[in-house]
Amino acid sequence: MWDEYFLGKTVVVGGGSTGIGAAAVEGFARAGANVVVADVADEIGSALTQSLTLEGHHALYRHCDVSNEADVESLFTLVDTTYGSLDVLYANAGIEWVKDVRHTTLDEWRRVLDVNLTGMFLLGRAAMRRLCAQKYGSIVVTSSPHALATVPDAGAYAASKGGVHALVRSLALEGAPYGVRVNGIVPGTIDTPMVQREAQAASDPEKQLELMASAHPLGRLGQPSEVANAALFLASPLASFITGSMVAVDGGLMAGLPAGPPLSYNNQT
Numbered sequence: 001m002w003d004e005y006f007l008g009k010t011v012v013v014g015g016g017s018t019g020i021g022a023a024a025v026e027g028f029a030r031a032g033a034n035v036v037v038a039d040v041a042d043e044i045g046s047a048l049t050q051s052l053t054l055e056g057h058h059a060l061y062r063h064c065d066v067s068n069e070a071d072v073e074s075l076f077t078l079v080d081t082t083y084g085s086l087d088v089l090y091a092n093a094g095i096e097w098v099k100d101v102r103h104t105t106l107d108e109w110r111r112v113l114d115v116n117l118t119g120m121f122l123l124g125r126a127a128m129r130r131l132c133a134q135k136y137g138s139i140v141v142t143s144s145p146h147a148l149a150t151v152p153d154a155g156a157y158a159a160s161k162g163g164v165h166a167l168v169r170s171l172a173l174e175g176a177p178y179g180v181r182v183n184g185i186v187p188g189t190i191d192t193p194m195v196q197r198e199a200q201a202a203s204d205p206e207k208q209l210e211l212m213a214s215a216h217p218l219g220r221l222g223q224p225s226e227v228a229n230a231a232l233f234l235a236s237p238l239a240s241f242i243t244g245s246m247v248a249v250d251g252g253l254m255a256g257l258p259a260g261p262p263l264s265y266n267n268q269t
C-alpha cells in the first residue's frame with residue numbers, strides 16, 4: 001500500500017541499522033524508496049542494506065556519526081550526487097544514558113546531547129536546506145516520553161529529548177511556508193536492542209521486561225514496525241495537514257497517571 005507514496009522517492013534514515021530505524025528502513029525500502037541508512041553500526045547496517053538489495057530493493061549504507069558535522073554534510077552530498085533530490089528524512093538515532101545528574105560528567109552530558117539533539121539539528125538543517133529550496137518533502141524525528149515526564153537518573157536523556165520536541169516545533173514553523181512538514185514520534189517502550197540492553201542491566205531481565213510491558217495499558221512492549229508504520233504515515237501525503245505534531249505510539253503509556261490509591265466514589269448526584 002505504501003508504494004503509491006514512496007516508489008522512487010529518496011529517504012535518509014539516521015540511526016537505521018537496528019531497532020526502530022531498521023524497521024523504518026525495511027518499510028521505506030519495501031515501499032520502493034531509495035533508502036540511505038546513516039549510522040555508526042557499520043556491520044549491522046551494511047548487512048541490512050545488502051539483504052534488502054538482494055531482495056531487489058534499493059538501500060545503501062553510509063557510515064555517519066550524526067553528531068559530526070562533516071559526516072552529515074558528506075552524507076547529504078552523497079544523496080545529492082546519487083539521487084539528485086531528497087524526499088524524506090527520518091532522524092531517529094539516539095543513545096540512552098542512565099545516571100543521576102550529580103554523577104554525570106560534562107563529557108557524558110555532552111555526548112548524549114550531541115547524538116540525541118545536535119544530531120537532529122545537523123540532519124534537520126541539511127534536509128531543510130534541500131527540502132525548502134525544492135518546496136516539498138517531509139521530516140520525521142524520534143523523540144521520547146522522557147521529553148514530557150521522566151524518572152530519576154535520566155537527566156541528560158530527558159533534556160536531550162525535550163530539546164527534540166522544541167526543535168520539531170521550530171522546524172515545522174520554518175518549513176511550513178515552503179510546504180515542508182516536520183513531525184515527531186513519541187514511542188512507548190519498544191522491543192529494540194536499546195531496551196534489551198536496559199533489561200539485561202537489571203538483576204532479573206525477564207522481570208524487568210515484564211514490568212516495562214505492564215506499564216503500558218495495552219499490556220505489552222511495542223514492536224519496532226509499529227513505530228515505523230507511524231514514520232511512514234507521517235512522511236507520506238496521507239499526513240498532508242499534519243505538521244509540528246508529536247505523535248504517541250505508546251500503547252496508552254502517556255494516557256495514564258502513575259497508579260495511586262483507587263478513587264473513592266463520593267460523587268454528588
Ligand SMILES: NC(=O)c1ccc[n+]([C@@H]2O[C@H](COP(=O)([O-])OP(=O)(O)OC[C@H]3O[C@@H](n4cnc5c(N)ncnc54)[C@H](O)[C@@H]3O)[C@@H](O)[C@H]2O)c1
Nearest residue numbers: 015017018019020039040041065066093094189190192194
Ligand atoms: N526503544 C524504545 O523503547 C524507545 C522509546 C522512546 C524513544 N526511543 C528512541 O528511538 C530511537 C531509536 O532507538 P531504538 O530503541 O531503536 O534503539 P537502538 O539502539 O536499537 O537504535 C539506535 C540506532 O542509532 C544508532 N546510533 C547511535 N549513535 C549514533 C550516532 N552517533 N550516529 C548515527 N547513528 C547512531 C545506533 O547504532 C542504532 O542503529 C532513539 O532515538 C531512542 O531514543 C526508543
